[in-house]
Amino acid sequence: MELTLTRAQELKPHPKDDELAFGTVFTDHMFNMDYSPEKGWHTPRIEPYGPFELSPASMVLHYGQAVFEGLKAYRTASGGVQLYRPKKNLARLNESCRRLCIPEFNEEDLLDGLKQLVSLDQAWVPSTHGTSLYIRPFVIATDPYVGLRSSHTYRLAIILSPVGAYYPEGFNPVKIWVTRKYVRAVRGGVGHVKTAGNYAASLYATEEAHKEGYTQVLWLDGVEQKYVEEVGSMNIFFVINNELVTPALNGSILPGVTRDSVIEVARSWDMPVAERKISIDEVFEAQKSGALSEVFGSGTAAVISPVGMIKCDDLEVTIGDGSAGPMSKKFFDTLTGIQYGDAPAPDGWIEPV
Template sequence: MEHELTIEKTKEPKQKPDQNNLGFGQYFTDHMFLMDYTGEKGWHDPRIVPYAPLMLDPASMVFHYGQTVFEGLKAYKAANEQILLFRPDKNMKRINISNQRLSMPPIDGDFVIKAIKELVSIEKDWIPDEEGTSLYIRPFIIATEPCLGVRPSNHYHFIVILSPVGAYYPEGIKPIKINVESKYVRAVQGGTGFAKTAGNYASSLNAQVEAKENGYTQVLWLDGIEKKYIEEVGSMNVFFKINGEVFTPALNGSILDGVTRDSVIKLLQDWGVPVSERKISIEELYAAYDSGTLEEAFGTGTAAVISPIGELNWMNKRMLIHGGNTGELTKRLYDAITGIQSGKIEDKFGWTVEAKTMNYTS
C-alpha cells in the first residue's frame, strides 16, 4: 500500500488565520487524507486531496448506528524548523483498539503514520509557532455502507483532517473549574468508555451544558454503577496530588487510555515522584481536601496537554485546590511535556517523531 498514496494539490489555497486568535478546531487546512474500505478489497485508494465536503448516502450506517471512531494528536514546529509529532504510534494502537470494540476493520498504523507525515509536510506552513499553539491532527473512521440493518458496515472511509489550534480551554494554562457529575453517567465496564468513539461524547453533552450554565468549564465523571469512584473529565484524564503522592484512576474498561496520561506517569516515575494508578472515591478526595492534604489536581489530554484544576464542586461542596492557582508540579509537567513536544528540551524517552516528506506520487 505504501507506494499507492497519490497527492492532488489544491489550486485555491485558503487564507491562514491569525495565530493569536485560533481558538480550537475552528480552522482547517488546504488538504486532507482519505482511504476507503470494502469487505472485498480491504483498505485501498489512499490519497491526499484538497479539503472538501464529503458526499455520503443518507442511509450511510454512521448516521443511524454510530459506527465511528477517532483520534487526536498534534504536530509542532521546532526552533530549527523541524516538524515533530508526539507518540503517534500510541494513537495508532488505540484507534485499532477502538476499531475492535466497534466491529470496524483495523488499519495499518505504520502506513497511516507515514501518510500523516506526508500530509503534515504538505501543510507545514499551517503549523503555528506562537507559544501554546500547534497543528491538531484528527484521524477518524466512519461507516459509509447505505443500509438500515443493525450490523457492522461493509464500507468505511478513513479520513485525516488538520486544524491549527491555540489553547483548548479559554483559560489556557490557568486553572479551570470543574463540576463533579452526580446525575448522569458516561460509561460502564463492558461498554465503550475505553474506546474513542463519538457516542461517548454525545452522551456527555447534557452534563457539560448544565455545568457551563453554572459557571464550570468541564465535568468530572464518576463510575456508572455506584457513582462513587472518580473516572475522568469529559476531555481529559485526571490526576490528584495528595500528601506528596500523585494518584490517577486505574484503567478499568470505562476510562480512556490517554497518551498524555501515560506520558505523565512515565515522567513522574523518572523524576522519582510517587505515582499510583488505583480506584479513588470522591469521598476520599473530599476527605483529603478537608484535611488539607489535597495539594494539586490537573487533567491531561492531547487537546489541553496539562490543565490545572483550581476548583471542584461536588454536591454543592466547593473544593478550592491550591488556592485556585496552578501547582508547582502541574506547571513542571506542563513545561516538560510541551518542551519535549516542541523540541525545546531533550526527549530522553524517544517520544517525538520527525515528519519528513516521503515523496509519494503526485
C-alpha cells in the same frame, strides 16, 4: 499501498497565531482511504480539503459506528515540524476500531500517509508556543443500510487544524463539576475507546456544568457513583501527600496518551505514582485535611490543565490557593518542552516530519 496526491488549486489564507481558537479552521488538504471486503483498505490519497458525499442511509448516521483520534504536530525553534507520540495514537485508534467492529488498518502505512499530509501542509503549523497543528484521524461506517449490523464499507480520513489553547482560561485553573445524576460509561461498554457516542452522551451534563459556571464535568463510575473516573476531555490526577494519584484504567476510562506521558515522566523523577480507585469522598477528605495539594487534568488538547475548584452536590472546594500548583506547572513545562523540541524526549516519543 501507493498513495496518490492531488493538490488544491487555490490555497486558503492562514490565520495569525494570536487569532487561533480551537478546531475552527482547517488546512488545504486531507487524507482519505476506503475499505471494502473485496479490496480491504485501499486507494489512500491526499486531496483538497472538502465535503464527503454520503448516502442519507449511511450507517454512521443511524448507528454511530465511528471512531476518532486526536494528536498534534509542533513547530520547533529551528523551524522543523514534529509529531508527539503518533504511534500511541494510531495504536489506540486501531483498538477503537476493534471494539466497534471496524477493520484494522496498517499503522505504519497510516503513519506514513499522516506524515506526508502534514509535510504538504506544514506551512499551516503555527510557531508560537501554546499553538500547534491539531490532527484528527477518524473512521466512519458508509454502508447505505438501515438494518442493525456492522458496516461492510468505511472511510478513514485525516484532517488538520491549526489551534490555540483548548480552554479559554489557557493554563489558568479551571472549575469542574461532579455529577451523580449522569453516567459517561460503564465497565464492559465502550468507555475505554474513542467512539463518537461517548462524547454525544456527555453533552447534556456538560451543558448543565456550563450553565452553573463550570468548565467541565468530572465523571464518577457508572455503578456505585462514587469513584472518580475522568473529566470530559481529560484524564484526572491528584497530588495527595506528595504522591501522584490517578484512577486505574478499568475498561470505562480512556487510556490517554498524555496520561501515560505524565506517569512515565513522574516515575523518571522518582515521584510516587498510584493508579488506583479513588472516591470523590476521599478527594474531599484529603482537601479538608490538607493532604490534597493539587489537581490537574491531562489530554492532547490542553496538555496539562490545573483545576482550581471542584463542586459536588452542595459542597464546593478550592484546591490549594486556587492557582496553578508547582507540580502542574512542572509537568506542563516538561511535556511542552518535549513537544516543541526544547527538551530531550524519551525514545520513541518524537516523530520528525
